Amino acid sequence: MKKFNVCIVGGGSTFTLGFLKSFVRMRKEFPLQKLVLFDIDEKRQELVGKFGEILFKEQFPELEFSYTTDAKEAYEDMDFVFMQMRSGGLPMRAKDEHIPLSMNLVGQETCGAGGMAYGLRSVVDMIKAVHEIRKYAPEAWVLNYSNPAAIVAEALRREFPKDKRILNICDQPENVVRSCSRLLGCSWEDLDPVYFGLNHNGWFTHMYDRNTGEDLLPKLKKLIKENGFLPQDAEQRDPSWLDTYGMVETMMNDFPEYLPNTYDQYYLYPEYKVATSDPNFTRADEVMAGREKRVFAECKEVIEAGTLGDKFDDISDAHAEMMIEVAIAIAYNKNDRHILIVENNGAIANMQDDAMVEVVCELGANGPRPMGVGNISQFYLGLLVNQVSSEKLLVDAYYENSYQKALEAFTLNRLINDAKKARKVLDLLMEENKGMWPELR
Structure with a gap:
């Protein structure tokens, strides 16, 4: 059986530990034959890398594991590159959230002004990274789940129009x-x-029982009304995520036709x-005070002990497992169904063909085959056309260095x-992102 070479870009991420264990x-x-972590932040990655050395020595000794800050060493001979880049790191995420909130605008890492600030940084870094990957690994599959995925997907569509081995993915629909x-x-x-939308802006129209064919959405509506809605891994979530999932009940009370993606709340209830x-304490601060400290404390504990001890368990990591399942579907031509971000081309019949939409696809060795959902009703179409237009104009701004766009x-x-x-929030964010955004004139 073939063994695969994998690189994780963003090796110092707090999500990397879940991947290593998965x-x-x-x-x-x-x-796997070979696994390489790649990050430009050597100090941050070193903790995760040293944890990985101990983990694999005890649990997967045949694996060739390393970590590096050198692109050639990271990408050469790779079969899959998992992209989890965070341009600007968590300190810039905090600014993306704090600055809009200071103006009574939604402060969120992927939606609204903060999401667009992050989007411009990510586009700069992602395009550079994919060019480097193609220099050293022309045939590697690039599995991108860096945020904000919709803006990144639009930019990669334009920059690499003939590259059929770039796949844009988000784990949130699967988490739902x-x-x-x-x-x-x-x-x-x-x-x-059955799902349609844009990244972080979509709805489930049906939820079928794979064994019987029964549509379970009516039952889900009743259960959500009676019991609310919690993430599958609620016991491991920070408080803000519990509130995020809790809003699903509110959204379904107001718009009961479909089951929403959790992020729809930002577009439906921005003032709330x-x-x-x-x-003064946004989700970025919560991550730095919570998950980041927990993850790096676990790394340090294992490194100091020189052994895993009880730090390896069978608790699943939905985010990591989903990404690995996507790679498996491609590697073994399984034609499994996954919710992916793809060029529309009629999948949503009454939206423009070059919109990057999020729909269920069959996925195999030749890439995704989107499953069409037909026309969508005016309410949802209006929301999506507005958002895709905003995202396309932002990518125009990147390519044209256009302040106006x-x-x-x-x-x-x-x-x-x-x-x-x-204009006010754009100017504030431009000032904070000097050197990380394209120069807008």
């Missing part, structure tokens, strides 16, 4: 599916969803989200929706 748990389904399985008391693998946010993108965005506010 590669051990899934080594029979996805056998898994959370539905918790509510239904079944395995998430038994659920077969601002009013209930702490401008950036202003149009910010003005059109539903979470700003005012030209004076758009």
